[in-house]
């Protein structure tokens with residue numbers, strides 16, 4: 001049905017079920033669809049030419065806005081907590097307090113750096129951030145068919161918006177739930193706004209934003225894209241889901257984590273740096289015979 005599903009990077013525990021969901025979404029048409037996607041390492045690349053690409057946090061961490069001392073502290077946090085984030089031998093419950101600890105410490109370090117709002121665009125421009133191959137087709141296709149795209153990110157909202165903007169695809173069908181910076185009257189970072197979003201509390205984030213899902217209550221079909229097991233709860237605020245298709249990018253620690261991804265995501269994309277599969281599925285759903 002969709003040739004891209006035969007790519008060697010694609011794994012499915014039940015390909016027949018995947019086909020049924022896609023056909024049901026195709027019959028219902030684009031007016032009943034909404035897309036919910038994580039940002040870092042889902043819409044952005046994990047690696048390019050063998051080199052890791054930055055998350056929205058890393059874009060700041062690696063920039064000239066951060067002192068060498070602070071860079072070392074942030075790197076130490078990453079080395080301590082990232083292995084915990086992706087560790088398949090511990091439960092989400094065990095990871096929760098540690099993720100709060102990571103985000104809180106990292107945000108406090110960033111606040112100490114007195115980051116200037118007016119320099120963010122330049123820092124993003126100078127970074128190695130890259131959206132996945134095929135991103136333009138993905139964003140443009142959703143826009144063309146008026147399909148709402150919710151980007152649900154535990155990264156930094158101001159930074160990820162700038163990445164999308166600089167790639168020329170920040171269309172009006174996009175909404176973002178993320179951690180946004182708060183600036184003082186001089187345009188200096190002084191806090192982060194609202195409830196903290198980390199990798200494993202996206203369900204709570206979804207439920208706090210009930211108004212958004214209320215507006216989209218006629219869109220019963222959901223395409224969900226993520227790279228972490230925490231991303232599986234991003235659609236928990238959607239009303240009366242009829243069909244949901246969960247696509248998971250498995251970027252790192254592939255052998256250890258494959259089993260858990262295969263049992264929770266409908267489609268697992270192993271070390272696949274492209275949007276080929278989501279694009280092909282969207283093309284099929286939106287194409288009318």
Ligand code: TMP
Nearest residue numbers: 039040055057058102103106153154155
């Ligand atoms: P996401 O929800 O958009 O994927 O963003 C979360 C990612 O950000 C997660 O994989 C961990 C990463 N991260 C950093 O790279 N540096 C940090 O300081 C923090 C707090 C998170």
Ligand code: MG
Nearest residue numbers: 038040041227
């Ligand atoms: Mg991610």
